[in-house]
Amino acid sequence: MEINSTQLEENKEEVVFKIKDLNLFYSNKQALKNINMNIYKNKVTALIGPSGCGKSTFLRCLNRMNDLNDECKITGLIEYEGQDIKDMNTILLRTKVGMVFQQPNPFPMSIYDNIAYGPRCQGLKNRATLDEIVVTSLKEAALYDEVKDRLRKSSLSLSGGQQQRLCIARCLALGPDCILMDEPTSALDPIATSKVEELIAELKENYTIIIVTHNMQQATRVSDYTAFFMLGDLIEFNKTEEFFSHPKEKKSYDYITGRFS
Amino acid sequence: MTLKSLNNEAIFEKKKRFRERVKDFFSVTSTYIFSSFTLIALIAIIVFIFSRGYSTLSWDFITGDYNPTTYVIRTDTESDADRLDNTFDYTPREGEYFSSLWGIGFMDEENNVGEKIVIISYVDPNANINNIVDADNNPFTIEAGTTVNSALLYNDEGRVSIRIDKGAQEVAKRFDECPYILQMSLTTGGDGIRGSFISTLYMIGITMVIALPLGISAAIYLGVYAKENKITKMLRNMIDMISGIPSIIFGLVGGIIFLPIVGGNGNLISGSLTMAFMILPLIIKTTQESIKTIPKSLSDASLALGASQTQTTFKVILPNSLPGILTSALLGISRVIGESAALIYTSGVAILDTVSPTQGSATLAVHIWSLMSGETQNYEASCAISIIILIIILVLSIIIKLISFITERKKRRRG
Numbered sequence A: 001m002e003i004n005s006t007q008l009e010e011n012k013e014e015v016v017f018k019i020k021d022l023n024l025f026y027s028n029k030q031a032l033k034n035i036n037m038n039i040y041k042n043k044v045t046a047l048i049g050p051s052g053c054g055k056s057t058f059l060r061c062l063n064r065m066n067d068l069n070d071e072c073k074i075t076g077l078i079e080y081e082g083q084d085i086k087d088m089n090t091i092l093l094r095t096k097v098g099m100v101f102q103q104p105n106p107f108p109m110s111i112y113d114n115i116a117y118g119p120r121c122q123g124l125k126n127r128a129t130l131d132e133i134v135v136t137s138l139k140e141a142a143l144y145d146e147v148k149d150r151l152r153k154s155s156l157s158l159s160g161g162q163q164q165r166l167c168i169a170r171c172l173a174l175g176p177d178c179i180l181m182d183e184p185t186s187a188l189d190p191i192a193t194s195k196v197e198e199l200i201a202e203l204k205e206n207y208t209i210i211i212v213t214h215n216m217q218q219a220t221r222v223s224d225y226t227a228f229f230m231l232g233d234l235i236e237f238n239k240t241e242e243f244f245s246h247p248k249e250k251k252s253y254d255y256i257t258g259r260f261s
Numbered sequence B: 001m002t003l004k005s006l007n008n009e010a011i012f013e014k015k016k017r018f019r020e021r022v023k024d025f026f027s028v029t030s031t032y033i034f035s036s037f038t039l040i041a042l043i044a045i046i047v048f049i050f051s052r053g054y055s056t057l058s059w060d061f062i063t064g065d066y067n068p069t070t071y072v073i074r075t076d077t078e079s080d081a082d083r084l085d086n087t088f089d090y091t092p093r094e095g096e097y098f099s100s101l102w103g104i105g106f107m108d109e110e111n112n113v114g115e116k117i118v119i120i121s122y123v124d125p126n127a128n129i130n131n132i133v134d135a136d137n138n139p140f141t142i143e144a145g146t147t148v149n150s151a152l153l154y155n156d157e158g159r160v161s162i163r164i165d166k167g168a169q170e171v172a173k174r175f176d177e178c179p180y181i182l183q184m185s186l187t188t189g190g191d192g193i194r195g196s197f198i199s200t201l202y203m204i205g206i207t208m209v210i211a212l213p214l215g216i217s218a219a220i221y222l223g224v225y226a227k228e229n230k231i232t233k234m235l236r237n238m239i240d241m242i243s244g245i246p247s248i249i250f251g252l253v254g255g256i257i258f259l260p261i262v263g264g265n266g267n268l269i270s271g272s273l274t275m276a277f278m279i280l281p282l283i284i285k286t287t288q289e290s291i292k293t294i295p296k297s298l299s300d301a302s303l304a305l306g307a308s309q310t311q312t313t314f315k316v317i318l319p320n321s322l323p324g325i326l327t328s329a330l331l332g333i334s335r336v337i338g339e340s341a342a343l344i345y346t347s348g349v350a351i352l353d354t355v356s357p358t359q360g361s362a363t364l365a366v367h368i369w370s371l372m373s374g375e376t377q378n379y380e381a382s383c384a385i386s387i388i389i390l391i392i393i394l395v396l397s398i399i400i401k402l403i404s405f406i407t408e409r410k411k412r413r414r415g
């Protein structure tokens, strides 16, 4: 581990998240054990590992969604652009670090209102500005052409894949720097999945993306870095290419080759 | 396996099947018996109420005054306009006695407490030009359906006092003999429920204005903000317990607490306050249930988009629990409409025609109580009010069913 991170720091990539000695407990069960890693700017970082290993938990630490759970205790340090996130205003943090969930979860309101939701919560009322944000976000999420005639229609009339892209657009509307995605394609069919994957590749130019996935092909396709978790431990963190071609740890090798799931 | 053991097994199987069939038979028949019993009881209630109350139910009953109006009228002797020189022509109905001199038909009737009375059942269109004035010397028009209380007539031989208790025939005969009315007392209207109806509307309005904001905020507090601990658990149990307290106890407590505040025997406000506390648990629970059914993913999405907890509550949780809130309000309204015990002590039993929130007056349910608690019971009017209450509650429950149907369908479409 130690070797890894020193190696990676030589890459001189700009660090967005710096995670040091992160431990997380649900009441008395430890879900994350001494995690140390960096997330690099404008890169896609994939989090993989068997079910229940703490990927979602880790992701939710980054925008402090775990704060909502009283049973959850966190020790260690997470820095966002050099600032301890514990000292940051959660609302500010969440506008900078957006999140897309496993199940598409649009609000039961119109497509327009879904996207305008975040900016409106920040106090934006100007119609023209909102209109502009809605259009650009939808375009960025490659959804605009499909829905431009029915912005006022309910978001629930969209297909699952469209709903997920709407959720991405909703998150982009806040102008974040970083997007957290928790298995964003696991509820989608292959075509919708490939659309979202294409979208991720495009978004990478402007955003830092962290994506949880169970699909190792997906990890190789979309990510630059891969972090492999097991039972709350970060087993290995490396460039995706190297991780899949020359895994350093035996556990990684076993997982990639499908020795255990 | 030997043949014998096989045989044994077959017998055992047979026995078991037989026993099962007997069990099925009993459970099925008992279900039938009990459900048909319930159905019969329900039908009996509805048939009884409708058959007793139907004839009383009318638009006049709903919009009329409860207190009858009494007029004293007489022939205006100072005016010498139209004297009674004509006679009227009319074929009376069965049981009707016609005075051709006055153009008025009389009929024997029973009032709703069973006393014999005489009413004016027909008035010829031209009969009212007979110089009749009321106590203030204003021209008076007699209307059909008016009750005759007493009459003192006059003819060439002198005064003629009419015995109402001798019946309509006698009254009609005397009227034919006398061209002047010296003094006649008439009563119209009465027994209407307009005042009680309006009291009920006031009661519903004020109760909801108090109970909804309190109940919804409590439900939001318990469902969204409150941490799961001993105190909130106790609070929840207490809310469950309150909903089991008999309404008469609410009435007593409401009387003790609110009567000193509003003074007197209470008014619609003290009644509404009592009702509000009575239906609070219902509103809290129903609203909380509907908050619980809102997917956590929605509030998570809102929070992850940088919305504060308050924004999430008002933009996501409240709009999505609106069907539940509406349902709780309608259930609450049903309770208010049907409640009598808690109101007898807190908003009074007086049946008024002009209602104001600062006065005590009976609601529809208390009106029934008043009608039935006197020395003579008025089943007809009580059943007529019951029909109204039943219809309102039926409509409310249909709306509630509709709401849950629509939200269910929406949820299913959402997948």
Ligand SMILES: Nc1ncnc2c1ncn2[C@@H]1O[C@H](COP(=O)(O)OP(=O)(O)OP(=O)(O)O)[C@@H](O)[C@H]1O
Pocket: A026, A027, A031, A050, A051, A052, A053, A054, A055, A056, A057, A058, A069, A071
């Ligand atoms: N709210 C919670 N309270 C208590 N324990 C939890 C909670 N959420 C997760 N856990 C536990 O923490 C561990 C990690 O869970 P997490 O959801 O992060 O796993 P995951 O890697 O995302 O799994 P999956 O791939 O199935 O989504 C699991 O053992 C889980 O049981």
Ligand SMILES: [Mg+2]
Pocket: A055, A056, A057, A182
């Ligand atoms: Mg997960």
